[in-house]
Amino acid sequence: MATRKKVLLKVIILGESGVGKTSLMNQYVNRKFSNQYKATIGADFLTKEVQVDDRIVTMQIWDTAGQERFQSLGVAFYRGADCCVLVFDVTAPNTFKSLDSWRDEFLVQAAPQDPENFPFVVLGNKVDLEPRAISTKRAQQWCQSKNNIPYFETSAKEALNVEQAFQSIARNALSQQNHTVDLYSELPEPISLTKTAPRNNGDSCAC
């Protein structure tokens, strides 16, 4: 068995403007929250060393601008991603509705080897705020319909569930790296053991 090399996990955070992408990243990496983050222009990233099971891995978390017209820029940063985090604001329905297009766009632009099994994680952020517009059930249904994407409800402001969510992100990203078939090796395709998600009717459709 080859010695374990240092692992770098590249994670891309996507979602509408103002859902809290920068705040989540900063809460996770720096354990800080500020009301004074500016709108992200261009792209930025932070890194953090994390332990996943018995391995120490470095997460490189990428934060890009949320406004649609800047997406053509984001593309340059999607390359080589190991996991994509889709964030919406549980108090703003339109940010949930756009998850579909964020996911699709990511798959088109990042063009991962195995789009069906590429790991996404969905975060419903700002659960500290009222009134709630997207129920847990509705978000979960959407996630199930997309090949069982893990779903977490978070508050970057109150550091609620952020650590757990990013642990899951790291784990998923790592599994993606392990599954990625080395160009020169002859490993067979990994066999997916997950059942096909039940198709759900109606409720998850963005009205």
Add this chain to the structure above:
Amino acid sequence: METNCNKMEDSDEFMELYIQDGVLLNSAPATYMNCINTTGTLLITEYLNSNKTRYIEWKPNDVTIDSDVQDQEWAVVNTVKGRNRTFSGSLPPESSNRSKYIKINFKDIKSFRVARSSHKLTFYDGKSDPICTFTFLHCNCDSFVGCLKSFMRTALAKRDKHLFIVLDDYLDTPETNRLDKSFAELDLFQEQPSDLMWRFVKNFQNKPYETTMEAFSKLTDIGRKNYSPTNEPSVSGNLENSMLSVYRGPEHRYMDDEVNELLNRSLEGVDYSLSTQYEYVPKLPERKEPPRGTPLTIEQWKTLQDNEGRIEDVEPIKAIIFRGGIDPALRKEVWKYLLDYYPWNSTHEERSKIIEKKKAEYYTMKRQWSTMSQIQEDNFSDFRERKSLIEKDVRRTDRTLDYFSGDNNPNLEVLYDILMTYAMYNFDLGYVQGMSDLLSPILNLEDNEVDAFWCFVGFMNKVSLNFDIDQAGMKEQLQHLHTLLEFLQPELANYLDHHDSGNMFFCFRWVLVWFKRELSQEDTTRLWEVLWTGVPCHNFHLLVCIAILETEKDALVGNNYGFTEILRHVNDLSGNLNVDAMICRAEGMYYQIREAEHLTNNIRSILGLPLVNGTTDTNDSKEASPLTSTDVSNDLQSCSLEAIGDEEVQCDRAINLSYL
């Protein structure tokens, strides 16, 4: 002896060694007239006949190029489409289509030239006219050229750093096949050797270290698998040699040399040092950096106005502002001129009328959105979208400044109202992130809703291209930035090209909001008023970018930074820039460019300098013309640029005046 794909002695079976989509045909022999300015696919092919003849081929997509082409470039700028697959088939049968295919035998290529920031590739057959010229729309042609160079030995022309001369009859020699074969016999990958070889080369180019280690680890694995006591144990202490000698084919061939040579060949297309590509770089004139001056004072301002308050001679004022900025007490007034709210030659009386008129106009537009009923709003999604974006951004614009700090700060409301009104004033543009950054210092200074609005309109008129829905303006500026960098700092440009950063994305924030995120509010205002003067040339802000990059060159190159580290480093410059030094250096660069003997029309047009016609400017004058230019549009372009040229002369005069 033969590789397995070489079964057929007849001709039509071929292997694609490299495929590149999105390649525009710019020029070709008359037979292909109909295909010019169409996009297609450029291939390197190898025909599986006994000679293994290789060709450059181009086939059209049957899609006519249009102005949207740039979008594709942006969207896929990093996906170098180096699909390498083999396929046993032939080009579609002889048909009308077939006549559109361009096929150039490697043997006919005597040289090729890479231009336009590696987006344009021209092949020559040794006669005066080129055979064909192609423009790579989706990415630069470095990867393609790299592949090409792995099949032919080339050298850079002494006097033209973009021209590669094909050296000898290296093509299609048995040696090439033998190299393929030696790799095939290693049987590392069970694929077509050429295919594999090029992928290795390509990976090598992108990630030399990782690829090398990966390849060696493969050799190691194979070595282990094949090692048995019957194999001769290696006596060499050298790991590579021992691994290679452990696995020796039935003929006990020594492959070390061949593998070495393959590696060397692959390296030919790759630059590791900074300057190998640039054997001859024309020298720029010595840098002269005139010192910064003192700000425009109230006394100067008053003496430059006539009794009725007119300013007839604007250039000296702009020159003073360019050199030293504006006295803070005078800013509030002078910005209104710089941002085209007040005409320079208006009288006191005319200005009071303008103020009245603009005030009324503003409040009319403000009422258009502020009186919208809930039902109207519910039925107007575009409006809701703009409104929601503005709400989000106003809450997070410069909240650390006293002027915008604290809860329920009334200035935030004004910021919101101005942005909403601007969205009504220019609904198509609407609100784009970054705009609140541009408004904040203006509102802070003017401290008046109507004045700030009209000044903001003036600023937006200067930079609205930054906010295009398709980002075309930003793409163009980043391209121009690269072109200027190539001229001023070719080594750095070359370094960035080879570290996934030739697209200059890491300067996006600088360009979008004119360094607002990098500088303090005070420094931002000082830089902006300098840039608003339009002195000494167009796109001076791009020279400011290069001034910063030049300062950071040692850090970027010395640390061998790659894509992510470059971005990290550039983002971290925020708060650590010296605005005066940036402007000084940028101005020095401007003089260097203007006086450079090898100044091209491309650079001239970026900076708004008068173009030079005809004979004096040889190669690059062609490159200055736009992709789909015709003679007519060229004429128009030079006309408009001549007009700019006059302005330019005035600017120079003004700068000289300000020295006095």
